[in-house]
Amino acid sequence: MSSTLGSSIGKKLLMSLSGLFLIMFLLVHLTVNSFLLIPDGGEFFNAGAHFMATTPAIRVIEPLLAIGFLVHILYGVKLTLENRKARGSARYASGKKTTGVTWASQNMLVLGITVGAFLVLHIAHFWVKMKLTGDPLLEHTAISIGGVETEVENAYALVNHTFSYLWIVIVYVVAAVGLAIHLSHGFWSAFQTIGFSNQIWRKRLTVLGNLFAILIGFGFSIIPILQYLFYQG
Amino acid sequence: MENSINIKLKVWRQAGPKAKGRFETYELSNISTDSSFLEMLDILNEQLINKGEEPVAFDHDCREGICGMCSLYINGRPHGPDDDVTTCQLHMRKFKDGQTITIEPWRSAGFPVIKDLIVDRTAFDQIIAAGGYVSVNTGGIPDANAIPIPKPEADEAMDAASCIGCGACVAACKNGSAMLFVSAKVSQMALLPQGRVEATRRAKNMVAKMDELGFGNCTNTGACEVECPKGISLANIARLNREFLKAKLQD
Numbered sequence: 001m002s003s004t005l006g007s008s009i010g011k012k013l014l015m016s017l018s019g020l021f022l023i024m025f026l027l028v029h030l031t032v033n034s035f036l037l038i039p040d041g042g043e044f045f046n047a048g049a050h051f052m053a054t055t056p057a058i059r060v061i062e063p064l065l066a067i068g069f070l071v072h073i074l075y076g077v078k079l080t081l082e083n084r085k086a087r088g089s090a091r092y093a094s095g096k097k098t099t100g101v102t103w104a105s106q107n108m109l110v111l112g113i114t115v116g117a118f119l120v121l122h123i124a125h126f127w128v129k130m131k132l133t134g135d136p137l138l139e140h141t142a143i144s145i146g147g148v149e150t151e152v153e154n155a156y157a158l159v160n161h162t163f164s165y166l167w168i169v170i171v172y173v174v175a176a177v178g179l180a181i182h183l184s185h186g187f188w189s190a191f192q193t194i195g196f197s198n199q200i201w202r203k204r205l206t207v208l209g210n211l212f213a214i215l216i217g218f219g220f221s222i223i224p225i226l227q228y229l230f231y232q233g
Numbered sequence: 234m235e236n237s238i239n240i241k242l243k244v245w246r247q248a249g250p251k252a253k254g255r256f257e258t259y260e261l262s263n264i265s266t267d268s269s270f271l272e273m274l275d276i277l278n279e280q281l282i283n284k285g286e287e288p289v290a291f292d293h294d295c296r297e298g299i300c301g302m303c304s305l306y307i308n309g310r311p312h313g314p315d316d317d318v319t320t321c322q323l324h325m326r327k328f329k330d331g332q333t334i335t336i337e338p339w340r341s342a343g344f345p346v347i348k349d350l351i352v353d354r355t356a357f358d359q360i361i362a363a364g365g366y367v368s369v370n371t372g373g374i375p376d377a378n379a380i381p382i383p384k385p386e387a388d389e390a391m392d393a394a395s396c397i398g399c400g401a402c403v404a405a406c407k408n409g410s411a412m413l414f415v416s417a418k419v420s421q422m423a424l425l426p427q428g429r430v431e432a433t434r435r436a437k438n439m440v441a442k443m444d445e446l447g448f449g450n451c452t453n454t455g456a457c458e459v460e461c462p463k464g465i466s467l468a469n470i471a472r473l474n475r476e477f478l479k480a481k482l483q484d
């Protein structure tokens with residue numbers, strides 16, 4: 001087993017599986033975030049956030065997510081360093097004129113670090129406040145869940161306030177675009193790595209990956225932008 | 234169309250593996266556009282020898298695109314500006330009169346320079362020796378139809394088998410990865426019943442050797458496929474991943 005995960009393909013397998021896991025997470029995250037656009041003063045979003053915070057499954061999902069990110073980041077850095085060594089230090093004086101290689105595929109670490117840097121800020125903005133320090137904005141609010149009046153944290157107020165700052169909105173959009181470019185290569189690459197690709201599926205996976213990247217990039221950008229423009233006050 | 238061109242060459246010269254290399258500039262006039270790139274280098278070397286200078290060392294053998302011996306990184310691309318050809322099949326008509334042509338050796342830690350433009354590619358031989366063969370007991374010639382093989386599989390196996398082991402894939406790869414080469418060598422046999430017998434052992438041993446020799450981890454950029462003179466497809470890498478992971482799962 002250790003010889004499997006220690007091999008080049010094994011290390012790539014960890015990258016692929018952690019990447020695919022993070023992709024699943026992004027889908028759930030975007031779905032919940034899309035509730036922010038329902039113009040009901042945040043009631044539906046708060047219900048969603050309340051469910052995500054209190055479901056027993058979160059005790060498994062949260063550490064799993066942390067491990068997923070950790071494995072992905074550590075192995076991403078490890079692989080990139082190993083590959084630099086394998087490539088060697090000598091460069092081509094006549095440059096690289098190979099055509100048809102995507103920029104994303106050659107800059108996965110830079111794109112990943114952009115997403116990682118954003119992640120730190122993102123966690124400080126929301127996770128830390130909601131789980132550790134608390135925030136006056138989170139003061140309880142009553143919503144009705146399935147007709148039952150329930151007291152929940154006002155996560156919507158915190159999100160809404162955070163997105164009243166233009167610089168934060170800009171940082172979120174930049175990160176979303178970076179993530180989208182990461183995925184424009186990462187999506188198909190993850191399937192290629194686990195062996196699920198051939199001449200036909202490669203084309204399908206690239207198209208699907210690009211569509212997914214656009215969905216993620218657009219989705220995670222448009223929510224803060226609309227919040228900033230139309231949901232303040 | 235001009236029939237002959239004058240060119241300027243910037244050639245990497247390096248006395249030995251440990252020596253510090255440098256670019257040397259040479260001017261060549263009246264090079265026929267019908268000559269091959271290697272013939273042009275022959276002309277250069279003849280002139281150097283006549284002047285009492287050391288000729289440029291470069292690899293070559295068959296000069297018809299089948300042995301994989303020729304290499305050379307020419308003006309930013311392995312095997313030069315033409316697509317799907319080896320350097321020996323590259324013609325001087327692909328260059329313009331007065332153009333400067335930069336010629337470098339393959340550059341990757343797995344392929345250290347021996348001299349001038351020649352690099353050490355014995356790492357590929359070691360990978361083949363680790364499993365890139367079918368062990369056969371020689372006997373009578375078997376009946377050609379005894380083992381039926383579907384046409385698509387036979388075609389894909391033949392495509393994979395067209396890899397000539399030149400190393401352009403490694404030379405083009407930002408990760409110094411040999412995955413396209415190894416995947417072609419694993420695929421050509423994994424696709425055929427005769428090769429299936431040793432398939433799991435082959436995939437494991439060849440990948441282990443590739444890793445041991447310090448080649449990089451494939452990140453699926455696809456530069457190898459673009460620069461491969463034989464058009465070996467990335468689909469082979471997916472197959473290698475599949476073969477390897479399946480083999481490990483069986484352990």
Ligand code: HEM
Nearest residue numbers: 016019022023073076108109112113116186189190193452
């Ligand atoms: C939600 C966030 C992220 C998602 C969904 C994601 C997804 C992916 C996927 C699917 C791959 C392709 C794996 C493969 O080729 O088998 C990948 C590759 C990569 N990721 Fe991420 N990633 C994320 C964040 C990060 C972060 C924070 C880093 C920071 C270091 C990072 C660094 C890399 C690197 C270096 C690669 C290329 C490695 C390789 O192909 O071998 N990623 N990512």
Ligand code: SF4
Nearest residue numbers: 396397399400402461
């Ligand atoms: S895969 Fe293509 S580029 Fe690589 S060694 Fe074989 S023929 Fe050369």
Ligand code: FES
Nearest residue numbers: 294296301303321
């Ligand atoms: S010399 Fe044999 S392939 Fe070029």
